Amino acid sequence: MHIDDGKEMIMNGLLQNGWDRAWRARINRWSAATVLMIAIPAAATADSPKHPLAAIEIAGISLNTPSEKIAGILQAQGYTQVNSSLYTKSEAAANGRSTVYRVEIDDTAGSRELSYARSLTGGRNKSPASRDAAIPDNEIAMVRQLYEAVCNVDEDLQSERKCAPPQPASVMINHGMMLTVDANYAVLLKASDSSTSVAVTFKTVP
Numbered sequence: 001m002h003i004d005d006g007k008e009m010i011m012n013g014l015l016q017n018g019w020d021r022a023w024r025a026r027i028n029r030w031s032a033a034t035v036l037m038i039a040i041p042a043a044a045t046a047d048s049p050k051h052p053l054a055a056i057e058i059a060g061i062s063l064n065t066p067s068e069k070i071a072g073i074l075q076a077q078g079y080t081q082v083n084s085s086l087y088t089k090s091e092a093a094a095n096g097r098s099t100v101y102r103v104e105i106d107d108t109a110g111s112r113e114l115s116y117a118r119s120l121t122g123g124r125n126k127s128p129a130s131r132d133a134a135i136p137d138n139e140i141a142m143v144r145q146l147y148e149a150v151c152n153v154d155e156d157l158q159s160e161r162k163c164a165p166p167q168p169a170s171v172m173i174n175h176g177m178m179l180t181v182d183a184n185y186a187v188l189l190k191a192s193d194s195s196t197s198v199a200v201t202f203k204t205v206p
Contacts, residue, residue, distance in 0.1 A: 051184075051185070051202075052145075052149040053146075053149055053181075053185055053187070053200050053202070054202075056142060056145045056146060056149065056200070057141075057142065058103075058114065058116045058142050058198070059073075059074060059077065059079075059101070059103050059116055060073045060074070060076075060077065061073060061074070061103070061105075061114060063112070063114070063200075063202065067105075067107055070105055071087075074087045074103055075087075077089070079101070079103060085104050085105050085106050086102065086103075086104045087102070087103045087104070087105075088100065088101065088102050088103075089101050093120060093123075095123045096122060096123040097120050097121060097122045097123035098120070098121050098122050098123075099118060099119070099120055100117075100118070100119055100120075100121050101116070101117065101118050102115070102116065102117040102118075103115070103116050103117075104116075111203075115199075116198070118136075118139070118195055118196055119194075119195050120194055120195065133168075133169050133193035133194075134168040134169050134193055135168070135169060135170075135171065135191050135192065135193055135196070136193070139191060139196055142198070143166075143171050143189070143191045143196070143198070146173075146187065146189050146198060146200070147163070147166060147171055147173065147189060149187075150163065150173055150179070150181060150187050150189070151163035151173065161173060161174060161179055161181075162174045162175055162179075169192055169193040170191070170192050170193075171189065171190075171191045171192075172189060172190050172191070173187065173188070173189040173190075174188070174189075176188065176189075176190030176197060178199060178201075184202055184203060184204070185200065185201065185202055186199070186200070186201040187199065187200050187201075188200075
């Protein structure tokens with residue numbers, strides 16, 4: 001490795017750490033279930049790899065992930081394949097509850113749909129979340145990237161898209177409803193400490 005390459009790697013790491021700290025600081029400054037769906041025509045994946053929404057990873061999968069690699073990526077994270085399109089896993093949570101994750105991939109000749117869900121189930125003591133509850137660390141990058149892809153725009157467009165100021169335990173766009181971003185993409189983002197709902201849809205223009 002050349003010295004210049006080493007310096008570049010160090011600088012990239014510092015920039016990434018700085019960005020993560022800036023995001024955390026940003027949502028902490030503002031005061032104030034999981035379904036992630038990504039639908040994209042399979043034929044279009046190769047034509048739109050540079051779109052900011054195409055590269056965002058959810059459970060290690062993006063719109064550009066080859067179909068033959070999906071099972072290995074998910075199984076390495078503890079997901080069990082239920083059928084040809086559905087993967088699930090469950091983790092113990094507080095008060096006898098469980099956190100359930102669902103990842104579903106539906107590939108057809110004309111489309112690709114990826115869905116991710118996180119929700120709490122079970123338990124008899126459903127006490128309110130603690131005051132310092134926050135969106136899980138493993139979702140922060142996904143939520144941040146989706147929010148920035150949609151809301152890193154001028155103030156008028158932010159208002160039109162109803163980009164609510166992000167908070168540690170809640171990040172939302174368009175009141176948690178599907179938002180048409182452009183002629184090809186639509187997005188839904190509603191993330192919280194207990195559950196998150198995200199959707200990204202791609203369609204070709206006739």
